[in-house]
Amino acid sequence: MSISSFKIKRRKKEHELENEEQSTCISECVLEGISPIQKYKNKPAIGVTTFSRQMWCEQSLEICLERNIKITSKAIEEGLKHHEELELEDHNVLDVLVENEYEGIAVDMLSTVNLLNAVLERGYVRELPITGFFNGIMLRGIIDSIKLKPKFSNDLSEYNYENVDKYKILITDTKTRRNNTLPSNLQQKTTVIQLGLYKKILGEMINFGRDWAENHSDITNYDLIIDKSYLYSKDTHNLENCCLGCNYLNKIFNIYGIDPYIKFKEYREIDDKNLELEMNSDKKEVVVESVQDSENNDNSNGELDGKIDRAEVGIDGLEALGSYENALQIGFHMLYNLSKLPEIQTEMKVEYDCQGKTFATKWYRSPDETIDTELEYLLNWWLGYRDTETIRVSESWKCKFCNVIEYCNSCPLPEDEKEKYIQQNRQNELDLILLKDLEAET
Numbered sequence: 001m002s003i004s005s006f007k008i009k010r011r012k013k014e015h016e017l018e019n020e021e022q023s024t025c026i027s028e029c030v031l032e033g034i035s036p037i038q039k040y041k042n043k044p045a046i047g048v049t050t051f052s053r054q055m056w057c058e059q060s061l062e063i064c065l066e067r068n069i070k071i072t073s074k075a076i077e078e079g080l081k082h083h084e085e086l087e088l089e090d091h092n093v094l095d096v097l098v099e100n101e102y103e104g105i106a107v108d109m110l111s112t113v114n115l116l117n118a119v120l121e122r123g124y125v126r127e128l129p130i131t132g133f134f135n136g137i138m139l140r141g142i143i144d145s146i147k148l149k150p151k152f153s154n155d156l157s158e159y160n161y162e163n164v165d166k167y168k169i170l171i172t173d174t175k176t177r178r179n180n181t182l183p184s185n186l187q188q189k190t191t192v193i194q195l196g197l198y199k200k201i202l203g204e205m206i207n208f209g210r211d212w213a214e215n216h217s218d219i220t221n222y223d224l225i226i227d228k229s230y231l232y233s234k235d236t237h238n239l240e241n242c243c244l245g246c247n248y249l250n251k252i253f254n255i256y257g258i259d260p261y262i263k264f265k266e267y268r269e270i271d272d273k274n275l276e277l278e279m280n281s282d283k284k285e286v287v288v289e290s291v292q293d294s295e296n297n298d299n300s301n302g303e304l305d306g307k308i309d310r311a312e313v314g315i316d317g318l319e320a321l322g323s324y325e326n327a328l329q330i331g332f333h334m335l336y337n338l339s340k341l342p343e344i345q346t347e348m349k350v351e352y353d354c355q356g357k358t359f360a361t362k363w364y365r366s367p368d369e370t371i372d373t374e375l376e377y378l379l380n381w382w383l384g385y386r387d388t389e390t391i392r393v394s395e396s397w398k399c400k401f402c403n404v405i406e407y408c409n410s411c412p413l414p415e416d417e418k419e420k421y422i423q424q425n426r427q428n429e430l431d432l433i434l435l436k437d438l439e440a441e442t
Helices: 014-030 038-039 048-056 060-068 075-089 101-120 160-164 185-214 222-227 244-256 264-280 316-319 327-339 368-382 393-403 415-441
Strands: 004-013 045-047 094-098 124-134 138-150 167-176 285-289 303-305 348-354 357-364
Touching: 004 101, 014 101, 038 060, 038 075, 038 160, 038 368, 045 048, 048 138, 048 185, 048 368, 075 094, 075 124, 075 138, 075 167, 094 101, 094 124, 094 316, 094 327, 101 124, 101 244, 101 327, 124 244, 138 185, 138 244, 138 303, 138 327, 160 167, 160 185, 167 185, 185 327, 185 348, 185 368, 222 327, 244 327, 264 316, 393 415
Parallel strands: 004 094, 045 138, 167 348
Antiparallel strands: 004 285, 124 138, 138 167, 285 303, 348 357
């Protein structure tokens, strides 16, 4: 069985880039007095790992957002590389070039469909994207690993899709460490909240899928999802007023401002006509990395100017979307797959790796009430309901590991000690640049 997820690139037109520049110029004049989510986010969406950073040091996160700083280090680079290696061992990752945001959202959702297929067919998958909502804010995450385990310890039978109800979902996270030492209790607390958020979001997605299945009992397989095109009309099917599952899809589509009923080919034709008009006006186009495959939506990657070589960029978006005609069909397929998943195990596992080998395994529980309380507190900052929380003197040791300490006016460390760590950070940045240059030459 071949399983694929997608890494999305999108062709952007010059007028979009110009609008972004104008928006930046305008926003700089009116940013004072608005909430952080309005100030730093194009859409009301926040990644789970962003909450982890916020719990560690809210002041540091604000500095990074304010100055558009992307934190990196040798440890972070090694961790990302390790995760990529584990993902490629699990399934293929295909580059896809989409022509518009509609295709991008659809291909991103199709990645989730494919990976859920893997879970149902073989009982495990890595790097599963998840999407949820809390108080009107979209929450995005990527679960390192989920695996279906027998409900009863004495059940030694191999996984079989026909008996999926006899299993439960185990959520596992992999943490990369520079040394064979466990993280501090504070770091482990952020891990507990992170895992709890994964469990909360995935659990709600499964419930939405089950509710959808109860209300659409006539759709029992993939072929019927594709064939029942008459359902996919605003006149005959209202997402917002249908069921919990349809309302969930409606929230996703509304966040991105897309109409899920429009056919991909029709949207492409409209987009191509607009592109032709732009090219006649000597407009440029670039290819940019999409943020759909990132749970943070904080980063923007390299651009490719000029003529596009599709062979180098990836397969066409319409080719990746295959027999699906619109985004709603993919959304229905996602809900169908979710409806088949069993319950999630209460305990979640964390594997601590060093140099590619697991040296410790820990089990954690995250009560739903604790997660909701913590999430509400974190979101209160994003929504502007409270001021930025600074580091306590008792936790000043965190500042020794801060990449933006030189920009922090609330650091509790003595000035001479603060300067020492500033210089240390600068040297680390130079070492990382040198390391990347050496790797590029080999």
